[in-house]
């Protein structure tokens with residue numbers, strides 16, 4: 001499983017557009033692809049027509065749990081968009097998490113740990129990142 005993060009120092013420069021289209025093209029080529037939205041704006045779900053009000057469990061739940069804790073069932077978090085194309089959506093609840101996790105040891109490894117539990121299910125994971133903080 002290969003993980004590709006789409007990141008840029010600038011906001012509004014096309015990160016989400018690239019992430020969605022790259023993931024869609026990979027899926028169309030037969031690659032089992034998961035797109036992970038790490039932006040609390042939730043634009044991946046918006047762009048892929050997943051209604052925000054139907055997202056009960058978001059990527060924030062995954063990042064809220066440390067590797068020794070009980071993670072939510074990933075099947076409750078992941079939406080199938082089309083053949084070979086799944087989404088782990090975010091929503092606004094992700095906005096508080098950066099502050100909540102500040103100083104928590106190992107926070108930077110949580111996503112990697114979570115993805116390692118599903119590494120046999122996907123060929124590619126495309127991570128859409130938020131606009132960098134100005135602080």
Ligand SMILES: Nc1ncnc2c1ncn2[C@@H]1O[C@H](COP(=O)(O)OP(=O)(O)OP(=O)(O)O)[C@@H](O)[C@H]1O
Nearest residue numbers: 010011012013014015016017018039043129130131
């Ligand atoms: N190649 C392109 N040509 C013209 N417009 C584009 C292109 N790529 C993206 N856009 C438009 O630019 C706007 C911003 O794109 P997008 O949301 O993908 O940026 P972003 O980097 O993800 O933004 P944010 O930092 O807010 O997450 C959108 O309206 C999108 O439709």
Ligand SMILES: [Mg+2]
Nearest residue numbers: 015016039043
């Ligand atoms: Mg974006």
